Amino acid sequence: MTKPCQTTETHGRRMARKNVVYMFLLGWTIVSLGLFTYHLSKHTNMRVGAHSDHQENFQLSSVFEYKRTADDVTNIRKASVVGHVVSKPHVQRSPVPNIQQSCQNSTTLPNEDKKGTNAGLNKKSKSKQTNNYVGKIKNETRTVSNDAKIAHVNTRKSTKKSAKQVVINSFSKRIRENIQQRMLKYKRRSNEKRRPLPRADERLRTQNVYKHDLQYLKYMKCPTTLRHKMSRRPALKGKYVKDVPILLTREHVTDSEYNRLKVFRDMMGWKGSKFEVILKTMxxxxxxxxxxxxxDRLVNDKVVNGNCIRCAVVGNGGILNGSRMGREIDSHDYVFRTNVAITKGHEDDVGNKTSFYCFGMKTLSGAISGMKNKGFSAPPWNPKIRYVFLPEDDWAYRYIYAALTHGILPKGRKERYAKREPFVFPKPLVPEDIKIIHPDFCRYIDNSWLRSLKLRRVGRATTGAIMIFLALHTCDEVNAYGFMGDPNKFTFHYYDQNFTKSNGLTRVFWHDWDKENALWKLLIKEGIFHMYTRN
Structure with missing residues (x-):
């Protein structure tokens, strides 16, 4: 029974000794910092004091010279009145021209004969005049001394500032050089950003070049497919491109394709992504x-003719709150959802079926970290769900490779203050669960359908808009829900408990919702698809 007590006592003594050592090191550090600060301030004060004493002695000597000059003039005037001849001592004149002029003028009385000193004048009147001039000289001396004091104070302040600046400059030379180098780099980058954009025809000629792909033949097995409607409508002429690739495959990853797509940013190209990372993922x-x-409709890896596909695209707009459209949404063959697709507790309004979940890595990571309090902590899951990736950078490719090879899930690139944290799917991913949108398809949507004049440099289509166009190019009948809600009547999302007003472009600056709503109205008018408007 004594051993545990001895062990506890020994451990306590060890901790006490460690605490003593830690306190000693902490005290030594504080004393060292104090001594360093003291010597630094002493060095600064010595430099400032030496310079200020020199200036003070110079100013005081000048004041004394002003007073000595005035006293000499007084003695000369008194000697001239009494009749004595006084030799004027050698005095260094003040550099102030006004005092010299007054002193020189005061040596001669008005109406005085230059040959005689006091002939024919009364002694009392002469002494009175002398006293008046002496009083004037004393007043001028007082004003000069006051001016000299003021100049001395100002000079002392400037001297302290200059001395401190010398010390600061001596200690911060390297820091200032680093700041100057960084400023030069910033100016160069800003100048590069301010360079004029290429001509519109040249820019569009490079951006509107897509890879010719035969994927569209797989989605034209139905006689009433939407592709026929979009190609025949005069209002949509020049917008619809039938052979643009939709899904990214291994055959698309070549050196020539990488060189073509590496100049486009975000999900519209492979700028910032490494070819090796894309290749090993695909x-x-x-x-x-x-x-x-x-x-799931493939038979022996082939598409069967005559199958018409009916799809529902569900957005997250507040127009669905209280709509009671859940049963109608679930009646479709396939249901597309995106971002914060919360269905639990909202089945009557948005349904429960999810066939395709479309997302970008950055958006989904931010949604999971910010919406856990509302019950959205992971992407939706069911046995038949398929995940549609919108690669904004190489994070999507690195994440897919790590998930399929059971490696460590990577973080996203550093943005603002921290890196994006990886999320975890409810079930382990398998290759059959993953679809990747081709960059040409995203750029085709932006160039042909949703090019924003307001957000030309940074804007892109919303994930919901990309999801609608994915359905329009693959399904034979499309119905959309949760879009085009009136911001004065409905909340921003259908799961919002409090009213949150949706105000278009001021909500997120890189999406042009006005442009998208105008396009939806055009497509509805042309009979391309239907959208729930709650009228």
């Missing part, structure tokens, strides 16, 4: 299920 997605959206 090597894991070689199956026929990764090359066709509705892979």
């Amino acid at each position: 090597d894991l997605l070689k199956t026929s299920r990764n090359q066709y959206l509705f892979d």
Whole structure:
């Protein structure tokens, strides 16, 4: 029974000794910092004091010279009145011209004969005049001394500032050089950003070049497909491109394609992504299920003719709150959802079925970190769900590779103050669950349909808009829900408990909702698809 007590006592003594050592080190550090600060301030004060004493002695000597000059003039005037001849001592004149002029003028009385000193004048009147002039000289001397004191104070302040500046400059030379170098780099970058954009025709000629792909033939097995309607409408002429690639496959990853797409940013290209990362990720997605959206309809890896597909695209707009459209949404063959797709507790309004979940890595990471309090902590899951990735950078490719090879999930690139944290899917991913949108398809949506004049440099289509166009280019009938809600009547999201007003472009500056709403109205008018408007 004594051993545990001895062990506890020994451990306590060890901790006490450690605390004593830590306190000693802390005290030594504080004393060292204090001594360093003291010597630094002493060095600064010595430099300032030496310079200020020199200036003070100079100013006081000048004041004394002013007073000595005035006293000499007084003695000369008194000697001239009495009749004595006084030799004027050698005095260094003040550098102030006004005092010299007054002193020189005061040596001669008005109406005085230059040959005689006091002939024919009364002694009392002469002494009175002398006293008046002496009083004037004393007043001038007082004003000069006051001016000299003021100048001395100002000089002392400037001297302290200059001395401190000398010390600061001596200690911060390297810091100032680093700041100057950084400023030069910043100016160069800002100048590069301010360079004029290329001509509109040249820019569009490079951006409107897409890879010709035969994927569209797989989605034209239905006689009433939407592709026929979009190609025949005069209002949509020049917008619809039938052979643009939709899903990214292994055959698309080549050196020539990488060189073509590496100049486009975000999800519209491969700028900032490494070719090796994309290649090794797409090597894991070689199956026929990764090359066709509705892979559960394949028969012997082939698409069957005559199958017409009916799809529902569900947004997160507040227009669905209280709509009671859940049963109608679930009646479709496939249901597309995006971002914060909360269905639990809202089944009557938005349904419960999810076939395709579309997302960008950055958006989903931010949504999960900010919406956990509302019950959204992971992407939705069911046995038949497919995940549609919108790669904004190489984070999506690195994440897919790590998830399929059971490696460590990587973080996103550093943005603002921290890196994006990786999220975890409810079930382990397999290659058949993953679809990746081709960059040409995203750029085609932006160039042909949703090019914003307001947000030309930074804007892009919303994830919901990309999801609608994905359905329009793959499905044969499309119905959209949760879009075009009146901001004065409905909340921003259908799961918002409090009223949150949706105010278009001021909500998120990189999306042009006005442009998208105008396009939806045009497509509805042309009979391309239907949208729930709650009228």
